[in-house]
Amino acid sequence: MTDSPAEHPNSPNPELSVIIVAAGQSTRMEGVDKLALDIGGRPVLWHSLDIIDRSALVSSAVVVTQETKLDEIRASIANSRISKPLRVVAGGTRRQDSVRNGLEELQQASISSEFIAVHDAARPFIDEEMLKRGLAAARHVGAAVPVVPLKDTIKRVEHGIVVDTPDRGAMFLVQTPQMFRAEILRAAHQTVEAEVTDDASMVEVAGGLVATFEGTFENIKITTPSDIAIARAIAAGNGGQCTYRSGIGFDGHKLIKGGPLKLGGCEIEFDMRLQGHSDGDVLLHAVASAILGAAGLGDLGERYPSSDPKYSGIDSSTFIRDATLEARALGWRIDHLDATVIAQRPRLAAHLPDFEANIADAAGTAIERVNVKVTSTDEVGAIGQGEGIAAQAIVTLRS
Numbered sequence: 135m136t137d138s139p140a141e142h143p144n145s146p147n148p149e150l151s152v153i154i155v156a157a158g159q160s161t162r163m164e165g166v167d168k169l170a171l172d173i174g175g176r177p178v179l180w181h182s183l184d185i186i187d188r189s190a191l192v193s194s195a196v197v198v199t200q201e202t203k204l205d206e207i208r209a210s211i212a213n214s215r216i217s218k219p220l221r222v223v224a225g226g227t228r229r230q231d232s233v234r235n236g237l238e239e240l241q242q243a244s245i246s247s248e249f250i251a252v253h254d255a256a257r258p259f260i261d262e263e264m265l266k267r268g269l270a271a272a273r274h275v276g277a278a279v280p281v282v283p284l285k286d287t288i289k290r291v292e293h294g295i296v297v298d299t300p301d302r303g304a305m306f307l308v309q310t311p312q313m314f315r316a317e318i319l320r321a322a323h324q325t326v327e328a329e330v331t332d333d334a335s336m337v338e339v340a341g342g343l344v345a346t347f348e349g350t351f352e353n354i355k356i357t358t359p360s361d362i363a364i365a366r367a368i369a370a371g372n373g374g375q376c377t378y379r380s381g382i383g384f385d386g387h388k389l390i391k392g393g394p395l396k397l398g399g400c401e402i403e404f405d406m407r408l409q410g411h412s413d414g415d416v417l418l419h420a421v422a423s424a425i426l427g428a429a430g431l432g433d434l435g436e437r438y439p440s441s442d443p444k445y446s447g448i449d450s451s452t453f454i455r456d457a458t459l460e461a462r463a464l465g466w467r468i469d470h471l472d473a474t475v476i477a478q479r480p481r482l483a484a485h486l487p488d489f490e491a492n493i494a495d496a497a498g499t500a501i502e503r504v505n506v507k508v509t510s511t512d513e514v515g516a517i518g519q520g521e522g523i524a525a526q527a528i529v530t531l532r533s
Contacts, residue, residue, distance in 0.1 A: 153236035156255035157225025174369025181258030280349030381427025386524030399492030411440035422453035
């Protein structure tokens with residue numbers, strides 16, 4: 135059930151572990167998987183994962199998700215540049231059962247942080263300052279929740295009739311991440327069996343005190359389809375306007391006798407292949423070069439020189455994966471990727487969907503963000519005479 139070692143040499147601080155609850159059924163999303171929604175150029179879940187991985191306060195985390203998503207999320211994390219111990223386990227029937235599974239995973243991994251935060255993955259807009267405020271409040275009381283004041287008048291209604299107007303000055307909306315001393319949260323889960331809506335309620339039922347700290351109105355929970363547009367607007371406004379950068383990549387190789395042809399991550403039946411130190415896949419080379427260029431990471435040939443024997447025959451998708459991971463580490467995400475294969479032969483149009491799928495997989499992005507075309511030179515030049523194949527790509531990255 136674990137994905138990372140319990141101890142990690144780069145863990146900055148053993149004080150705080152985070153349980154990310156991502157096991158809901160998205161029943162109010164009308165069939166949309168909210169964790170996979172593209173918000174600001176990346177899936178909802180990855181907003182929280184990025185903050186946690188960059189936080190100087192967090193030492194480790196557990197993602198609790200549906201059984202059917204375990205392999206998908208584990209694979210996504212394995213292909214990322216997340217540096218902290220991050221484990222993925224299956225959730226339970228109720229939210230509190232899922233949190234309990236997260237607690238058990240931390241215990242089994244011998245992770246003994248003094249504090250544990252419980253956070254809803256559907257809230258993508260937490261930040262380091264919120265974690266600091268929560269940890270400070272939990273140090274004093276033992277448990278703390280982020281809150282924001284109500285803006286509207288509150289009415290208590292029975293059978294359609296208003297029976298009371300509570301003082302909204304004493305009413306607050308509660309958010310996550312909720313912070314707890316580890317022993318307090320564990321004791322609450324061992325004591326309370328009745329169903330509750332959040333972990334702070336369990337501490338209250340068990341007789342503990344819960345402090346509050348300042349949340350933010352931007353820290354929304356994506357619950358219904360109408361929340362999607364709001365979340366995207368918030369993402370677009372974080373830090374001002376999004377920054378875009380583009381890069382151009384080009385590569386070409388000679389065709390030599392002996393197939394199959396390796397192109398776009400596919401093995402194509404053909405009597406010739408592309409000559410190259412790696413597998414000669416000019417399309418993947420052009421894409422990787424464009425990503426490196428957009429991120430300001432130099433040249434493909436400098437990073438993977440043909441003089442180095444370890445790159446002999448290597449699968450060129452490796453270049454795209456590495457370039458994408460390094461770009462992500464600098465805060466860049468792929469906004470759009472457009473590529474053109476220039477070939478007189480063989481005919482490649484039927485392979486375009488596979489090219490796009492392979493590139494999207496290697497770059498860790500949605501296939502809708504990838505477009506591949508094919509053209510010829512109408513028998514002009516060496517490529518037009520069938521002596522080689524070239525490819526060019528333009529990649530736009532978004533911060």
